[in-house]
Amino acid sequence: MQGLKKSILVSLWFMFLxxxxMVIRIDSLNGTIDWRWENMLGMGVGSFVLSFVWRFMLARKEAGRAAAAGGAMSARGAWFERLRSDPKAAVPALAVLLAAFLVLPWVVSTYQTNIMISALLYVMLGLGLNIVVGLSGQLVLGYVAFYAVGAYSYAILNSNFGLGFWSVLPIGGAMAALFGILLGFPVLRLRGDYLAIVTLGFGEIIRLVLENWSSFSQGPSGIANIERPGLLGMQLSVSDATTYIYYLILAAVIVTILAVTRLKNSRIGRAWQALREDEIACQAMGIDITTTKLTAFALGACWAGFAGVIFAAKTTFINPASFTFLESAMVLAMVVLGGMGSVIGVSVGALVLILLPEYLRAFSEYRMLIFGATMVLMMVFRPQGLVSPGRTKYNVPDAQGAGADAARPAAGGNA
Structure with a gap:
């Protein structure tokens, strides 16, 4: 009842403001005033409904938080936790999902396949940035620079030296990793906002160099006629080439997911997560901060380089306008929205942020408004992201008990 009264007051206040x-419209030609009372009524009803729904969702959020603090788990949370931890439930679900992605190009148009290629490309970028931001806690705002390094590596080597896609793919990843190390050295002592500003400047430097060094990168005109990936020397039509690139990026995403998952649970992955939680405590535990940070920058940049090579092969044309700060912001939004540190969450976040605006083209006048409102609601009601990263528990054997068992003589032996 209290929430209902507050919603009524909010609607009255919005109607007054x-x-x-919304109501008064002056017709200066005829010298008349039009009173549009229906607009005021619509404003009142809309603000009342939004306020009531907002308060209802906040109440549910507080109730869920209280239940989680008491150790209770909702049915949806228990189902998802079982899906994530129980192989008997996870393997069939992953098999169905993989089958759906495999048959997708044969049941949808080439246009829809192209959209999915872009979405999967951003999944790869998001997982690469997740290494730096989500796992090691280093806020990077110039991630698109490594993406550009990979794309231009393939474009320049292919145009000037005739190297093919498969030859340049590892070179693009290695070049991006090298640039990641070059960025990592000067920012070893920086953290937080200072690190973000420096990486933002690095991304802009790369873009401006590509835009103004015309003899090297063709400047704003870009590089055209880049070769698509070959398939045993066969000439592929546009439709067949699109399908081939789709399966190529799908395989790359699967490899990326497996690699990032293994890295997360490895020794270096645990060092990254310790660095994210507390850098001073991490160093006090004997972890080499320099190596840990540089490894995170290099591996995160490496995946961006791979994605850049695939992007250049897909579009067959690149220019500096494709690598602006907005791209870095979008990839960072995917990581935050999906859940920092969560491989599944970042993948889902990338798919949502790329596919949602595309399929809201029917509401072209309002789709960015819907997109922005969705982001705001997510950050208010689900700040940990769509899929929060589960905490891995490690069982350490009791050294004292093990020593006691070892010291105890075996039954029937000589004392």
């Missing part, structure tokens, strides 16, 4: 703008 918007009265001159």
């Amino acid at each position: 918007t009265f001159p703008l």
